[in-house]
Amino acid sequence: MTGRSRVVAAGLIAVAIAVAVPMATIIVAVAGTRDPNQATGNSVAIADIPADFLSLYQEAGLAWDIDWAVLAGIGKVECDHGRSQLEGCNPPRTVNVAGARGPMQFLGSTWRAGAGQFDPDVAGPAVAAGAEARGFATDGNGNGLADPWEPADAIHAAARYLRTHGAPEDYAGAIWAYNHSDTYRSEVLRWAGTYRSAANPAPASVAGADVPLATVRGITVHTRIAAPLEAMLAAAEADGLVLSGSGYRSHAQQIELRRAHCGTSDYAIYRMPASQCSPPTARPGASLHEQGLAIDFTNCSSHPTACWQWLNAHAADYGLYNTVSEEPWHWSI
Ligand SMILES: [Zn+2]
DSSP states (O other): OTTHHHHHHHHHHHHHHHHHSOHHHHHHHHHTOOOTTOOSHHHHHHTTSOHHHHHHHHHHHHHHTOOHHHHHHHHHHHHTTTTOOSTTTSSTTOOOTTSEETTTTEEHHHHSTTSOTTOSOOOBSOOOTTOGGGOOOOOTTOSSOBOTTSHHHHHHHHHHHHHHTTTTTOHHHHHHHHSOOHHHHHHHHHHHHHHHHHHSOOGGGSTTTTSOEEEETTEEEEHHHHHHHHHHHHHHHHTTOOOOEEOOOOHHHHHHHHHHHTOSSHHHHHTSOGGGSSSOOOOTTOOGGGGTOEEEETTOSSTTSHHHHHHHHHGGGGTOBOOOTTOTTEEEO
């Protein structure tokens, strides 16, 4: 098995981390995430995952043919989806006593063969697919840098690691390779099961669940824009630019974004004007994302980016426009 000795070290760390996260804290945190419109335990559970991490787990899952819920389970147990304040998770760029760092807790030497387990900075070029003996450095967001601190990179690398170690045929073995601990593995699988069932509630329980959806190169959108989106992504790729991002967002995910961007009171979540949130975020029910008709592109945060420049020149040909000037990443019908 590739990098076995490095993996053993990763296993030891994660045991320590898993043990260090008190279960009572997790239960309180989840139970405390209340949503007046979504009273079921399932929707409470999915709201535990920040919207950006949820998108990344799902995108990486599709990209590597790995169950996104298992990725989310690992992300939960390792660093509580980036929120844990333990060393190695936060503050950014710290390394824990065993050398793990970033939201998915990679050792320096697992990320990049030849680097030291504790090397503080192992960001750099991605390791090519098929060359995992040289490490799992992965550029999940296509920004040219494979960095275990970038959630997209770390989550894609974790998916790649699981795949290299037997998934999707053998998740039990792959998770054990990630971290040699039966306790760790059962915790990951327990969270994965919770998240998976939370993401697939009875259709009637989620507003907008009747939106017909299609996934185009990892971006889920309304079926009516799927074909032009595919054509646009292909045209961009032909010009040397691989575009990625997230489109459809459930009502529950929109509420979670409002909670993160606007505040936690009912007023902040449901009624505050979008412009008073940081960044501006549409009221639940008022976002084109909830209809699958808007896409937030990654690496598109400003006008000088290659992403925005290309879209500005070509997206209109495919019926997509940057309708909110303060949000260069947001393109919609
Ligand atoms: Zn948007």
